[in-house]
Amino acid sequence: MFRRVLTFVITVTAVAIATGLPLVVSAVAEEKLPSKSDQSCLKCHEYDKGANILAGKFVDVSSKANTIQLQIDKDMEVIFFDDTTLLKNALSFKEIPKQESVRITYNKKNGKIFAEQVEVKKGLEIPKDQLISAEQVAELVAKGPEKGKYVLLDSRPEDMYNQGHIPTALPMPFFAFDKLQEKLLPKDKDIMQIYYCSGFS
């Protein structure tokens, strides 16, 4: 039933096994920085010395170089990652919106700053004006997509959609979004698109 969602969960699990968490961060914190790193902005912007955490705005990711660019105040920091890096509140580095606040728990490897964990701070926060209530959805559903001028999209795996969905909804599993968007999303950019899934549970 959860097959598509699961592949993601499994990855996270594999990451956790590979990194052998929990980490002993205190040992890392005592390590002296190599002179080259002393010049990096890390020194001034260390978010919390004891915990080895950096906080800043996400700028970009390079999957070729396996690096993340993080903006801390006015400076730019390059942080390395690999497939053992644990990502929280986002499904992949590419999904993280630019300028989103992230917190990175890091480690030092050969003088490089290596991300153990990247947590997207407001990963799932939704602007208030984007939220729609059950009542409002019901009003639209009663009118139907044409009269109500909306498209209702179910982000859950298709198996779950088949077992039960909101009337007039179309199946658009999140993991197939890119593949389906051309087919399902209205040409008219002003038509209301409503996304739903299994809520907060």
Add this chain to the structure above:
Amino acid sequence: MLSPLAARKAEKLGYKNVKVFHAGLPAWKKAGQIVVSNVVGLENFNKNEIPYILIDLRPSKEIEQGHIPNAVAALAGGIEAMETQFPKYKGAAIILYNKDGNITSADEAFKKISGWGYKQASVLSGGFQAWEKSGQRVSKGAASSAITYVRKLMPGEVDIEVFKALVEKPSQDTILIDVRMASEVAANALPNTKNIPLDELAQRLSDLPNDKNIIVNCATGARAEMAYNILKNAGVKVGYVNANVDFDEEKKGAYTISD
């Protein structure tokens, strides 16, 4: 969990009018709104041998000409007259169908059943017509008027009575893990359970003894199922509890575990 991410993707594509119904399907059901399923979902129940109750709402004459196999005919007295035949398990899948999937005509029966507390009720999209059109087998003659439903535990699911017994009287070879958030557990927790929040679980595998069975629970069964999948894939001997765990607000320590 997924809908806000989908909305973001849509906005990136330049769509201006993007909304998120964040409370999602559970809130929709709670509001008593109708839920629809489809022929593929019904086929999957058959394929995966998941038990379900299928109710034909059409007049008996139409049913005799052809109905979906395993369907039960609604009694002349309507759904209400059948209440005692329904299973105790409120998570049973219940599918209602009529001629063409018209929601308005199935509305009354649906609302009765969901009003009784059944959480997995739906109206078949397209009704009998959609079933016929999909080339599926059709049964002729009168349909049964008796509901037979035997609950089947899903892979990894632990019998509720077994879990209840373990909560009361812990066993040496089984550890009970509550995967709710620490704040929820601080407010109320079942006796003899240990807390590891779901989002920390993958990082705390080493906290789990590998010579014992693990049983995970949460408040509804949803997070427990996710925890089960994480642990199973990590090679842990694990089961999960698909039940509602409720705490008495007035009497400290009192709880109920129910389907």
